Every structure is written in C-alpha cells, then in structure tokens.
Amino acid sequence: MTDVTRNTDPRLILLDPADNVLVLRQDIAGGETLRVAGHRITLERGIAMGHKLACRPIGKGEKVLKYGAPIGSATRDIAIGEHVHLDNLKSDYTATYALAGNQEASR
Amino acid sequence: MTALAGYPRSDGRKGIRNLVAVAYLVECAHHVARAIATPFDDSAHLIGFPGCFPNDYAQRIMQQLGTHPNVGAVLLVSLGCESFDRFALEQTIAASGRPVETLVIQHQGGTRATIEAGRKWVEERARELAGAERVPMEISELVVGTICGGSDGTSGLSGNPAVGRAFDTLVSEGAACIFEETGELIGCEDIMAARAATPALGDELRASVAKAARYYATLGYGSFAAGNATGGLTTIEEKSMGAYAKSGASPISGLIKPGDIPPRGGLYLMDVVPDGEVRFGFPNIADNAEIVEMMASGAHLTLFVTGRGSVVGSALAPVIKIAANPKMYERLSDDMDINAGRILTGEATLDEVGREIHDLTLRVAGGEPTRSEALGHKEFILTYKSFEPLGPSCLPA
Incomplete structure (x- = not known):
C-alpha cells in the first residue's frame, strides 16, 4: 500500500501508484473535510462519483496521470485536493465538448 | 460447464x-x-x-x-x-x-x-x-462483442474491467471476442501494441489508432459526448483508458474491419474508422452503429457497459447491459442485466462480477432473454462508410 492510499479517505481510489489524481467512488458533499494524501482538505463544492481530485500538486503544463497513463495536461497549477476536470485539464489530442449550461456534475 | x-x-x-x-x-x-x-x-x-x-x-x-x-x-x-x-x-x-x-x-x-x-x-x-431443431454448440463457436456507451468516471473502474475478466475467460475457452472503437483507444496505442501476437500486428494496431486520431481531429470532435464529462471524464485519453479495460489481458490475435469474421478464437480489435480521406461524417454516429458492425463480423451477442445509463438493445443479436455504478443501477435497474456498481461499494470483486458476466453470456447464448430483449429493444442503424481491405499483417496465422 502506498503512502497516498494509507493517508487518504477510503471514498477516494488511487488507481496506480504513479497517479497524481484520485477517483471518487461515491458522491462527496460540499463543506466536508477529508484526508487526501495526508493533507486535510475541505471541499468548496460537492463532487460527484467518478470525478477526480488531485493527490499531489500539479504544475501548469504537467501531465495528469490516471491508471498510470497520461490523460492530458494541466492548464493551470492545481493544488492537492482540488477537483480536476474541464477547468484545469485538457486533452493532448482533441478538445472536449461539454454542455455549458449543465450543472449536474457538482450536485 | x-x-x-x-x-x-x-x-x-x-x-x-x-x-x-x-x-x-x-x-x-x-x-x-x-x-x-x-x-x-x-x-x-x-x-x-x-x-x-x-x-x-x-x-x-x-x-x-x-x-x-x-x-x-x-x-x-x-x-x-x-x-x-x-x-x-x-x-x-x-x-x-x-x-x-x-x-x-x-x-x-x-x-x-x-x-x-x-x-x-x-x-x-x-x-x-x-x-427448427438446435444442435450442441461449443463455447469456441461463440463470437462476443463488447462496447461501452454512456460512459462515466465509474465505467473504467468497475464494468469495463469486469468485462475484461469475462473476455479473458471466454478467450481461454476458445471463443472469439471483439472490442472496438479505435477513436476511444486514443492514448492507449503503445500499451495495446505490446499485447499483439506479432510485432507487425502491433504496428497495425498502432496505425489504426493514429488513423482514428487524425480522423476525429479533422472532424473537430473526439468520440466523447457531453454526458461523459458530466460523469467525471475530462479528456478522450481518459475515456480511452477506461474503455480499453474491456479488452482484458489476453494477447491480441488480430485486427479486423466491420464485416470481417474472426478466423478462429481469440481477442480481436475492430477498426471502425473509415480509410482514406474524411467522408460521410462521423465514424459511429451512435452506439448502435458499433453494435451493427460487430454483428456483421459475426457477434452472436454484445456486452454493453454503461455508467450514465444507456437503455438500448439491438436487432438480431442480444445485448447484455452492465451497470457501472450503484446510483444509476438503482434508477434504471429494469434495464440492467448486471450490477457492476457492487465493485465500487465493496460488495463484490472484479473477478466475481467478471464471472457473473461470463455465466450470463452463456445463459443468454442458451436462450435466456436479456432485459433489453424482454423490453422489446431492437435498435438498428447503418450509414455510409468506406474501407480498404485488411493489411497482410492484421491476421497472423
């Protein structure tokens, strides 16, 4: 078991030791404080199951790793515990299309 | 058995x-x-x-x-x-x-x-x-396809790798298993090529994904729907890594195109992106277009993993639907054959759900109706495409 896993809320999964993001296995409400890689993080907004949180600081331009594989590059600096999604991560292949008016993700 | x-x-x-x-x-x-x-x-x-x-x-x-x-x-x-x-x-x-x-x-x-x-x-x-009379049939005579649709951040954690486990068992029993959508393998080309039966086939697998990346870049959209992002997927390469898990861990025996029948048991990648210049629009305008192509390559049935909650079935060949998370399963349980969401809640392991998918595949092959069959789903869609014949390294002996 890696240090990240030992010091992290069990609702967050580390898929590969090389990863800099964790995946939520269930919804977590805004305002909750949780342990992420040994740090105490309070969520500003709720984050839905299947979404990702940073488990290390990720610099602008750095690759985001999930399943041990790069899934794109950070578009700005990302702090530990931050939601990693469309606002701070972009594909190295084709741009992602999402519906601007859709707020379901942060429910 | x-x-x-x-x-x-x-x-x-x-x-x-x-x-x-x-x-x-x-x-x-x-x-x-x-x-x-x-x-x-x-x-x-x-x-x-x-x-x-x-x-x-x-x-x-x-x-x-x-x-x-x-x-x-x-x-x-x-x-x-x-x-x-x-x-x-x-x-x-x-x-x-x-x-x-x-x-x-x-x-x-x-x-x-x-x-x-x-x-x-x-x-x-x-x-x-x-x-009509039926005659005894071996598992090695089955052709099984897989697809994921309405994917979210849970598909790649539960349903897709569980199908990968089921595929590994089916391949070991001699069945031909097909995974597809090269546009959803973008970013996986190298790890996939390493599993090819021969280095020349590995090059073909890599080239099929490079073709998909070029094709989608020209169109301006990846194989990525708005609901994928709502469900926590951010980029096409992230979606790809999750989708790739459906292929399991068997060696890859060959690359086929829609309508090519796998020559024997094993694991096959179907290249669904047209050859030549970009013509006729998007390679697969909806999930059923991919199911139709796998049927044309002989698939008797399809394993369909969904996170957001697809309800489709298909004309001609049964579709087994696998729910990737417990939230969606609760809402759409009528439409789902398997609840792989139990993997996320810790109620079941990947191996257990993989075994469940494998066993249901055999029961459906034996005549048991799937949920989508019982609900009358018979979706079908076929549009224009153009392909060149397979290269000589695609089906090594």
Whole structure:
C-alpha cells in the first residue's frame, strides 16, 4: 500500500501508484473535510462519483496521470485536493465538448 | 460447464436465436418494412439501409447480416428505384440456404399490398423457424462483442474491467471476442501494441489508432459526448483508458474491419474508422452503429457497459447491459442485466462480477432473454462508410 492510499479517505481510489489524481467512488458533499494524501482538505463544492481530485500538486503544463497513463495536461497549477476536470485539464489530442449550461456534475 | 445449443447454418456457424430479418433497402421502404415486422414482435426484426446512393460498405454489412447466424430467413423490402443492389444481396442470402424473398413496392402495387404480402411471408417463415431443431454448440463457436456507451468516471473502474475478466475467460475457452472503437483507444496505442501476437500486428494496431486520431481531429470532435464529462471524464485519453479495460489481458490475435469474421478464437480489435480521406461524417454516429458492425463480423451477442445509463438493445443479436455504478443501477435497474456498481461499494470483486458476466453470456447464448430483449429493444442503424481491405499483417496465422 502506498503512502497516498494509507493517508487518504477510503471514498477516494488511487488507481496506480504513479497517479497524481484520485477517483471518487461515491458522491462527496460540499463543506466536508477529508484526508487526501495526508493533507486535510475541505471541499468548496460537492463532487460527484467518478470525478477526480488531485493527490499531489500539479504544475501548469504537467501531465495528469490516471491508471498510470497520461490523460492530458494541466492548464493551470492545481493544488492537492482540488477537483480536476474541464477547468484545469485538457486533452493532448482533441478538445472536449461539454454542455455549458449543465450543472449536474457538482450536485 | 453450461451446455450450449445453436441453430446450424450451412457455413458451419450456429445461431443463438432464429429470427426473420425484414430489411428495407432505402429509407423510402422503411415504413412498409416496419409495418410488416411490427406484428411479429419476437420473431421478426427490422434492419435496413436508408441511403439511395450505392455504398460497398453498406452492401457488405447487409450481406453479412442477411447471413448472420442468428438469422433464419430474410425478407427484403425495396422501393424499386434505389441504387442498393438487391439482386446481389438476395443471391448471397439464397446461396446460404436461407429462405429469402424480395418485395418491390413499385411492382407489388404500393404500401398496402406490400405490407399484406410481406406479413404473409413472414408469418409462414416464423412458423417454420419456431420448429427448427438446435444442435450442441461449443463455447469456441461463440463470437462476443463488447462496447461501452454512456460512459462515466465509474465505467473504467468497475464494468469495463469486469468485462475484461469475462473476455479473458471466454478467450481461454476458445471463443472469439471483439472490442472496438479505435477513436476511444486514443492514448492507449503503445500499451495495446505490446499485447499483439506479432510485432507487425502491433504496428497495425498502432496505425489504426493514429488513423482514428487524425480522423476525429479533422472532424473537430473526439468520440466523447457531453454526458461523459458530466460523469467525471475530462479528456478522450481518459475515456480511452477506461474503455480499453474491456479488452482484458489476453494477447491480441488480430485486427479486423466491420464485416470481417474472426478466423478462429481469440481477442480481436475492430477498426471502425473509415480509410482514406474524411467522408460521410462521423465514424459511429451512435452506439448502435458499433453494435451493427460487430454483428456483421459475426457477434452472436454484445456486452454493453454503461455508467450514465444507456437503455438500448439491438436487432438480431442480444445485448447484455452492465451497470457501472450503484446510483444509476438503482434508477434504471429494469434495464440492467448486471450490477457492476457492487465493485465500487465493496460488495463484490472484479473477478466475481467478471464471472457473473461470463455465466450470463452463456445463459443468454442458451436462450435466456436479456432485459433489453424482454423490453422489446431492437435498435438498428447503418450509414455510409468506406474501407480498404485488411493489411497482410492484421491476421497472423
């Protein structure tokens, strides 16, 4: 078991030791404080199951790793515990299309 | 081990269903064909091609579906003036030993007369097919496809790797298993190529993904729907890594294109992105287009993993739906055959759900209806594409 896993809320999964993001296995409400890689993080907004949180600081331009594989590059600096999604991560292949008016993700 | 039984066909393959296919050969014949098939809910399935201009790909897919092992008889419904080669299609199906009839609406005397003649023909064939004998069938005679649709951040954690486990078992038992959508393998090309049976096949796998990346870049959109992002997926390469998990861990035996039948058991990647310059629009406009292509390559049934909650089934070949998370399963449990969300809640392991998918695959092959079959789902879509023949390294001996 890696240090990240030992010091992290069990609702967050580390898929590969090389990863800099964790995946939520269930919804977590805004305002909750949780342990992420040994740090105490309070969520500003709720984050839905299947979404990702940073488990290390990720610099602008750095690759985001999930399943041990790069899934794109950070578009700005990302702090530990931050939601990693469309606002701070972009594909190295084709741009992602999402519906601007859709707020379901942060429910 | 479950004893399977199938309907024997003249080409040596066996069907797990015994259906009448009613096929429209242009959109102008769609209504009439649908009206013919509708009263025979379980026994006649509607398929067809809407275009009036000829297309080698569509012709080949329709020939492969007209001779699909799950099909016992075929009624072709033509308007009369479309470009689709109904003569060649009828000949291919007749040569397979299946009863086949072509009704031309313009010759038959219009809508009413064609519907009446068509229903009479289908009723007689359905009665004959219902009395057909099945013969013993081996797992090694099964062709199983997989697809993920309505994917979210949970698909790649639970349902997709569980299907990968089921695929590993099926491949070890001699079945042919097909995964596809090279546009959703972007970013996985190197790890996938390392699993190829030969280095030359590895190069072909890599090239198929590079082609997909180029094709989608030209179109300006990846194979990524708005709902994927809502469900926590941010980029196409992230979606790809999750989708790739469906392929399991077996060596990759070959690369096929839609309509190519796997020559033997093993794991195959289907290259679904057209060859040549970008023409005719998006490679697969919806999930069912991919299911149709796997059926054309002989898939008896499809394992469909969904996170957001797809409800589709398919004409001709059963679809087993696997829910990737417990939240969606709760809302759509009527539509789902397997709840892989139990992996996320810790109630089941990947291996346990993989075994469950494997066992249900064999029961469905034995005749047990899937949820989508019981609910009457028979989606079908086929549009224009163009492919070049397979390269020499795609199917190593």
